[in-house]
Structures are given as structure tokens and as C-alpha cells.
Amino acid sequence: MSAHSGKPVLAIVGATGAVGTVMREVVSERADLWSEVRLVASARSAGRRLPVRGEEVVVRELTPDVFDGVDLAMFDVPDEVSERWAPIAASRGVVVIDKSGAFRLDPQVPLVVPEVNPDDAADRPKGIISVPNCTTLAMIVALGALHRAFGLRELVAASYQAASGAGQAGADALYDQLSKVGGNRTLGQRPGDVRAAIGDPGPFGAPLAMNVVPWAGSLRDEGWSSEELKIRNETRKILGMPDLKVTSTCVRVPVVTGHSLAVHAVFECEVTRQAAREVLADAPGVELKDDPERGEFPTPADIVGTDPTWVGRVRQSLDDPHGIDLFVCGDNLRKGAALNAAQIAELLVTGQAGQPS
Amino acid sequence: MSAHSGKPVLAIVGATGAVGTVMREVVSERADLWSEVRLVASARSAGRRLPVRGEEVVVRELTPDVFDGVDLAMFDVPDEVSERWAPIAASRGVVVIDKSGAFRLDPQVPLVVPEVNPDDAADRPKGIISVPNCTTLAMIVALGALHRAFGLRELVAASYQAASGAGQAGADALYDQLSKVGGNRTLGQRPGDVRAAIGDPGPFGAPLAMNVVPWAGSLRDEGWSSEELKIRNETRKILGMPDLKVTSTCVRVPVVTGHSLAVHAVFECEVTRQAAREVLADAPGVELKDDPERGEFPTPADIVGTDPTWVGRVRQSLDDPHGIDLFVCGDNLRKGAALNAAQIAELLVTGQAGQPS
Numbered sequence: 001m002s003a004h005s006g007k008p009v010l011a012i013v014g015a016t017g018a019v020g021t022v023m024r025e026v027v028s029e030r031a032d033l034w035s036e037v038r039l040v041a042s043a044r045s046a047g048r049r050l051p052v053r054g055e056e057v058v059v060r061e062l063t064p065d066v067f068d069g070v071d072l073a074m075f076d077v078p079d080e081v082s083e084r085w086a087p088i089a090a091s092r093g094v095v096v097i098d099k100s101g102a103f104r105l106d107p108q109v110p111l112v113v114p115e116v117n118p119d120d121a122a123d124r125p126k127g128i129i130s131v132p133n134c135t136t137l138a139m140i141v142a143l144g145a146l147h148r149a150f151g152l153r154e155l156v157a158a159s160y161q162a163a164s165g166a167g168q169a170g171a172d173a174l175y176d177q178l179s180k181v182g183g184n185r186t187l188g189q190r191p192g193d194v195r196a197a198i199g200d201p202g203p204f205g206a207p208l209a210m211n212v213v214p215w216a217g218s219l220r221d222e223g224w225s226s227e228e229l230k231i232r233n234e235t236r237k238i239l240g241m242p243d244l245k246v247t248s249t250c251v252r253v254p255v256v257t258g259h260s261l262a263v264h265a266v267f268e269c270e271v272t273r274q275a276a277r278e279v280l281a282d283a284p285g286v287e288l289k290d291d292p293e294r295g296e297f298p299t300p301a302d303i304v305g306t307d308p309t310w311v312g313r314v315r316q317s318l319d320d321p322h323g324i325d326l327f328v329c330g331d332n333l334r335k336g337a338a339l340n341a342a343q344i345a346e347l348l349v350t351g352q353a354g355q356p357s
Numbered sequence: 358m359s360a361h362s363g364k365p366v367l368a369i370v371g372a373t374g375a376v377g378t379v380m381r382e383v384v385s386e387r388a389d390l391w392s393e394v395r396l397v398a399s400a401r402s403a404g405r406r407l408p409v410r411g412e413e414v415v416v417r418e419l420t421p422d423v424f425d426g427v428d429l430a431m432f433d434v435p436d437e438v439s440e441r442w443a444p445i446a447a448s449r450g451v452v453v454i455d456k457s458g459a460f461r462l463d464p465q466v467p468l469v470v471p472e473v474n475p476d477d478a479a480d481r482p483k484g485i486i487s488v489p490n491c492t493t494l495a496m497i498v499a500l501g502a503l504h505r506a507f508g509l510r511e512l513v514a515a516s517y518q519a520a521s522g523a524g525q526a527g528a529d530a531l532y533d534q535l536s537k538v539g540g541n542r543t544l545g546q547r548p549g550d551v552r553a554a555i556g557d558p559g560p561f562g563a564p565l566a567m568n569v570v571p572w573a574g575s576l577r578d579e580g581w582s583s584e585e586l587k588i589r590n591e592t593r594k595i596l597g598m599p600d601l602k603v604t605s606t607c608v609r610v611p612v613v614t615g616h617s618l619a620v621h622a623v624f625e626c627e628v629t630r631q632a633a634r635e636v637l638a639d640a641p642g643v644e645l646k647d648d649p650e651r652g653e654f655p656t657p658a659d660i661v662g663t664d665p666t667w668v669g670r671v672r673q674s675l676d677d678p679h680g681i682d683l684f685v686c687g688d689n690l691r692k693g694a695a696l697n698a699a700q701i702a703e704l705l706v707t708g709q710a711g712q713p714s
Contacts, residue, residue: 158515158619160569160608175542178567182539185532188613194658210535211658212517212610212617214670214684219649222630223672232675245676249619249684251517253569254611256545260569262515262606264621273579292576301551301568313571315580318589319602327571327606 007035008071008349011094013085015039015050015059018168019076019099022338024052030342033349040066040073067092072348074341075099090127095348097129097341104130104234111237113137114343115285116144121347129344132238133230134165134336135216135250138259139328140238141309141335145283146276146324147239151268153322157231157248160260161216162300165332166203171256173202177209178254208254216250225250258300259332263325270321273314280311285335290314298329307334364392365428365706368451370442372396372407372416375525376433376456379695381409387699390706397423397430424449429705431698432456447484452705454486454698461487461591468594470494471700472642473501478704486701489595490587491693492516492573492607495616496685497595498666498692502640503633503681504596508625510679514588514605517617518573519657522689523560528613530559534566535611565611573607582607615657616689620682627678630671637668642692647671655686664691 010027014020020041027037031053039050039059046061060066062081067073067089075082075089075098082100089096103109103126110120111130121129132140139157146152163174177198181187187194188210198207206213217226232246253260281288287308289298298310310329317323330336346352367384371377377398384394388410396407396416403418417423419438424430424446432439432446432455439457446453460466460483467477468487478486489497496514503509520531534555544550545567555564563570574583589603610617638645644665646655655667667686674680687693703709 156513156621158606160517160610178535178539179542181535183536185536188615188658188661190662192659205652206654206656207658210612211656212612213656214617214619214654215649215652223647223649223670224675225649243676247621247674247676247680247682249515249621249670249682251617251619251684253517255567255569258545260571260608262571262608262619264513264604264606290580292572292580292582295562295572297563297571299563299568299570301545301564302549304545305547313580313606317604318581319600319604323604325604325606327608 007033009036009038009069010034010345011038011040011067011070011073013040013062013073014076016041016045016048017076018164019333019337022333023074023076023341024050026334026338026342028053030346033346038066038070064088064092067094070094072097072345074345076337086128087126095124095127095129097131097344099131099337099341101133101230103128104132105237111234112344113140113144113238113340114347115141117238117240118347121344131337131341131344132234133227134332135159135161135227135259135261136231136234137336137340138309138330138332139261139263140235141285142280142283142311142326142328143235143263143265144239145279145286146265146267149279150271152239152241152244152265153268154245154266155235156264158262159216159248159250160253160255161250162255162257162259162332163208163252164257165216165259170203173204174208174254174256177207181209204252208252211254213252214249216252255300256304257331257333258304258329259336260300260327260329262327264317264323266320266323271316271324273316276324277314280314285309286311297327300329303329304331305334306331307339309335364390366393366395366426367391367702368395368397368424368427368430370397370419370430371433373398373402373405374433375521376690376694379690380431380433380698381407383691383695383699385410387703390703395423395427421445421449424451427451429454429702431702433694443485444483452481452484452486454488454701456488456694456698458490458587460485461489462594468591469701470497470501470595470697471704472498474595474597475704478701488694488698488701489591490584491522491689492518492584492616492618493588493591494693494697495666495687495689496618496620497592498642499637499640499668499683499685500592500620500622501596502636502643503622503624506636507628509596509598509601509622510625511602511623512592513621515619516573516605516607517610517612518607519612519614519616519689520565520609521614522573522616527560530561531565531611531613534564538566561609565609568611570609571606573609612657613661614688614690615661615686616693617657617684617686619684621674621680623677623680628673628681630673633681634671637671642666643668654684657686660686661688662691663688664696666692
């Protein structure tokens with residue numbers, strides 16, 4: 001894909017953020033892929049030295065010229081920054097892999113999960129490829145494998161989303177709240193006592209420690225949250241099923257990192273528990289941990305920091321032989337963001353997606 | 358209902374436990390209903406003095422004779438204790454209101470939620486009435502109201518269950534775990550670090566603090582948990598719909614008390630968001646808190662200690678005009694146990710169920 005000789009040049013735009021930090025870690029795991037990894041951030045962070053591939057690299061300011069000689073750029077910046085800067089980079093011949101929500105539903109921008117729809121990455125008229133939302137990414141690799149085998153017809157999901165899905169500020173708020181309630185054995189028994197102990201509930205609209213909050217994202221029409229619409233619209237686009245029946249309720253839970261979902265999926269054909277488990281056991285990027293007799297199922301605190309989509313609690317719905325119920329977990333900062341972006345970059349460079357370690 | 362003159366006599370069997378404590382509180386709120394409230398427990402607790410209706414009452418040992426002169430008995434004891442003792446009490450003419458799982462699916466024992474199926478309480482050939490599981494009770498009052506209006510056809514639920522659903526030991530384990538992790542801002546970022554900090558995960562099979570655990574109850578056939586089967590079987594029986602399509606995934610969350618569920622319900626007719634909200638706003642025992650523009654939705658930490666079933670996030674499913682998605686919360690120790698039992702007792706005595714305050 002590179003016009004110049006040798007290995008391509010990668011830029012990480014937003015290198016100082018929570019996802020940018022994980023992007024530097026993930027890129028360091030495949031250090032031999034790039035001739036240069038350029039770190040880019042806002043003027044405020046320019047000049048800082050940050051580690052990548054075992055060396056300290058000076059962060060450069062986001063300007064048009066910073067893209068000179070760059071082949072691929074992974075963006076993890078707010079929507080409005082992507083909206084402005086991704087086209088600038090693309091106009092200079094850079095392939096942009098964008099984590100923001102700015103272009104995900106643009107029909108001229110593919111929305112790519114390398115294990116599910118790698119071929120979509122080839123057709124990118126704007127020079128931009130989007131990375132799905134972290135909640136969609138927590139389930140889509142497992143769901144894509146089941147869809148290939150059995151043909152998905154309907155999806156009902158309920159999420160258990162981690163605080164860091166709201167960025168570093170979300171994680172910090174949860175730590176702060178946990179430190180305020182952690183030693184108090186009287187809390188959680190009277191209405192509002194947790195709220196009183198925590199004070200300002202911060203970015204979640206209600207206390208998150210010792211609580212769950214049925215809200216994520218911003219308000220859309222008819223009471224839906226943006227996060228719930230993302231699950232529907234992105235799943236439809238990634239699977240190439242614009243009419244797929246999807247519904248969900250998104251709920252924040254007091255977990256630092258690691259999104260989970262309870263999924264009820266209905267397929268075109270009957271699916272036994274054993275058939276579903278066989279497909280999931282063989283699916284690239286999926287780790288099946290499903291032995292309830294031994295108490296084995298995935299939990300976010302056990303899988304945080306790992307790459308796969310973890311699946312457990314696989315069951316055939318008792319009243320619908322076409323239905324499968326399961327529980328999935330994934331690290332929202334790795335596969336849910338940085339890793340999926342790096343896999344797309346690797347797919348473009350090598351022609352194949354690197355599998356989670 | 359009483360053969361003797363004056364007000365009836367109530368016994369609370371299992372008066373010293375977590376639910377028994379709330380039973381004493383709930384009974385004290387309608388202190389004028391009973392001529393006597395007799396407290397009964399195992400031999401180990403006999404002789405203790407416990408408060409009820411503003412006075413100290415000596416706990417009596419569970420023996421056949423303790424039921425002499427009793428009209429109604431509310432049992433909150435383990436399944437095997439109910440199995441043995443409920444028939445003994447019933448054979449002495451006592452109407453037993455049993456919180457255990459021992460008789461819930463017995464066709465000769467009605468399973469009663471006063472707001473939903475009060476008439477079922479009249480037909481009790483064994484002299485026993487069962488109280489549903491706390492997870493079913495967290496949603497069934499809201500669901501029953503929607504069913505009466507629109508005709509329920511299918512139910513998909515995902516639970517967010519509190520630690521005290523596993524009894525006082527569950528709540529104690531969560532407090533203990535929270536005290537171990539509360540001040541530590543490095544946890545929750547690497548696989549298993551929460552597990553290492555907590556040590557023995559206790560009754561949940563995995564750490565619950567800073568985590569969610571996709572398991573509740575004991576293992577049944579084909580990977581289902583007992584809790585998931587209870588939601589299905591009890592909902593069918595309470596609504597009188599033996600063939601209702603039900604599926605669910607039960608998940609424990611780090612909340613002390615207050616069960617929540619994300620519910621997707623499909624009805625016989627089209628249901629608009631407004632129509633569903635009107636039904637819920639008028640439903641006895643339901644409190645609608647659903648104003649996402651103002652950030653208003655129920656959370657377990659805000660509603661713990663209250664009586665109603667709280668409902669928020671009401672939406673019409675985007676791809677099915679017959680579908681409604683919503684989020685419900687209820688106190689698993691009050692409506693989920695003690696309050697529902699007391700409402701049944703009141704229904705039998707007065708002919709009408711007391712409404713949550």
C-alpha cells in the first residue's frame with residue numbers, strides 16, 4: 001500500500017489519551033510492521049515524550065504537515081476533531097482509521113471489524129475507515145461468527161458497560177466514588193444514601209459505585225440513548241443487514257474496564273447449544289469460557305487487558321429452538337478501540353488481520 | 358377468616374433472618390391489623406427478644422404447638438424447612454404464606470402477587486400460598502399491568518441482581534470485597550488483579566466488587582441457572598400463561614440491595630411509548646420515573662428501602678411496533694420478599710391488598 005520503498009509509516013493521532021495509550025502498547029507488540037510510528041496530539045501535548053516500541057518519541061502537534069510521508073493514521077480524538085482532520089489527512093494520501101463516531105454511518109466510509117467484514121476495508125472512497133463503538137465491538141466478533149453459521153434474524157442485547165467507556169474521566173470518577181464508599185458497611189440500604197456519600201455523581205448522571213445506571217451516551221428521539229442506537233445501526237452496517245431487527249438497553253456498571261452484554265440472538269435455522277459452542281470455539285478472535293459445572297464463565301475483571309471477545313453462558317432458548325442466549329465480555333480499550341484499529345492497519349499492510357494474542 | 362373473635366394472629370417464621378427483619382418492619386407499618394404477632398425461629402434463636410410493632414417480643418422455637426391459635430404464618434426459611442414445616446402448620450388450620458422455592462410450582466399452591474393475580478389466593482387446597490422469587494418480583498408488577506392492557510406474547514430479560522439476593526452472607530461478602538478494593542486506583546486494569554486483591558470470592562463464584570458475575574442460583578439442565586428458570590416458570594404461572602415465550606440471563610452486580618432488569622416485552626397489539634407510559638403511571642404498585650431529558654431514571658441505590666416497582670427508560674422497540682423496552686428496579690428484600698408476603702396476608706384479612714407506601 002505504500003508508494004515509497006520499505007515499510008510504511010504509521011501516525012497515532014490522539015496519542016496521549018486513554019485509547020491512545022493502549023494504541024501505543026498494541027503497536028509496540030507488532031513493532032516490526034512500521035518504519036516509523038509518529039505520535040500526534042493537540043498543541044497542548046506537543047513536545048511531550050511518550051514510549052512506543054521501546055523508545056521515547058516526541059509528540060508532534062496536529063497540523064496538516066504532520067501527515068507528510070505518513071501512510072496510515074489511527075485517530076482517537078473527539079468526533080469534531082475527526083470531522084475536521086480526517087479529511088485533511090486523507091487529502092494528503094493517508095489512509096485514516098478513525099475511532100470516533102464522526103463517519104461510522106457515512107455510506108462512503110466502511111465500518112470494519114477484521115474478523116467479521118475484512119473485505120469492506122478495500123472500498124474506501126473517502127480514504128477513511130471507521131472503527132465501531134466499543135459496546136458493539138464487545139459482542140460483534142462472536143455474533144458475526146454465529147451469523148455466518150446460522151444467519152442472524154433478530155438481536156436483543158442488554159449491556160453492562162464499564163466506566164472507562166466514558167474515557168479516563170469516567171474511570172477516575174469510579175475510583176473516586178469507590179474510595180468514598182469502600183469502607184462503609186451501612187450504605188446501600190436506604191434510598192439515596194450512596195448518592196449522599198458520593199456527592200456530585202460526575203459523568204454518569206447518578207452514582208456508579210454500589211449502583212448501576214441505565215444510561216450511556218446522549219438522548220436521542222423517543223427516549224433512546226445514542227449508545228443504544230449505535231449498537232443497532234453499527235451491527236446492521238458491519239453485518240451488511242440494513243433491516244436486521246435490533247433492540248437493546250444500555251446500562252453502566254461499576255467496573256473500571258471491560259464491557260459485557262447479555263445477548264439473545266434469533267437465527268434463520270434451529271441452533272443447538274452444542275452447535276453454537278462449536279462455532280464459537282473455532283471462531284477467530286473469540287475465546288469460549290463456558291463450563292458452568294466448574295463455575296467457569298467470563299467476567300470483566302478477569303478478562304480486562306486481554307484481546308479476545310470472551311463468551312460464556314451459551315444456551316439454546318427454552319421456548320425458541322432458533323434462539324441462543326449468551327454472555328460476552330471484551331476489553332473496551334483494546335478490542336473495543338485500539339486493538340481493532342491496529343488490526344485494520346495490519347490488514348491493510350499485510351493483507352491479513354493479526355489475531356488477538 | 359379467623360374462627361375466633363377479634364383480630365387474627367400472625368406468626369413470622371424465620372423472624373431473625375434478613376427477610377424476617379424486613380417482615381417485622383413491614384408488619385409494624387400496619388400494626389393494627391393483628392391481635393398478636395408471634396415470632397418464630399430455630400431453637401438456636403429461641404429466647405431472643407426482637408422488636409415488632411414497637412415492642413420487644415420473645416422469639417419462640419419452631420414446634421408444632423407454636424402454631425396453636427395462629428391464623429396466618431409468613432415463612433422465610435430455607436426450602437427444606439418450608440417443605441417440612443409448612444404442611445405441619447397448614448394441618449393445624451394456619452394459612453401459610455411461604456417465601457421459599459419449595460411450593461412455587463406446585464399446581465395445588467397458588468403463586469400470588471397481590472397487584473397481579475389476587476384472586477388466585479382464594480384457591481389454596483394445601484393451605485399454602487407461595488411468594489415468587491425476588492427477581493421475578495422486581496418486574497412482574499409492571500409487566501402484569503402491561504399484560505392486562507396489551508396482552509403479553511414474549512419476554513426477554515437480563516438481570517442486574519444485588520448481593521443481598523444471596524442473603525445476608527451475600528451482602529456481607531460484597532461489603533468485605535468493597536473494603537478491600539475501595540482505595541486502590543490501580544485495580545481493574547489487568548486480568549485477575551481484582552480477584553487477587555479480594556482473595557476468596559465467596560458466594561458468587563467470582564469477585565463481585567468492581568465486577569459483574571453472569572451467574573445466580575444453581576446449575577440446571579443445558580447450562581441454565583435455577584434463577585433463570587424461576588423467572589420463566591414463575592412469570593408463566595403468575596400471569597396464567599403456561600406457554601409464554603420467556604428467556605433471560607441472570608447477572609449479579611455489586612449493589613447491596615435492589616434488583617434491576619432490562620426487559621424487552623412483545624405484545625399482541627402495537628404499543629406506543631406513550632400508551633405504555635400511561636398504563637405504568639396508573640398501575641398500582643408501580644412508580645414511573647422516566648424523564649431522560651432531565652436525567653431521570655430509577656437506579657437501585659436510589660430506590661432501595663422503598664416499596665414500589667420503579668420503571669424507567671420506557672421505549673417502543675425501533676424494529677417492532679409490538680415491542681416495548683424498559684428498565685425496572687425493586688427492593689429485593691421488601692417487594693421482592695417481605696412486603697409481598699405481608700400484602701398477601703393483608704389481602705386475606707381485609708379482602709384487599711395494601712398498596713406500597
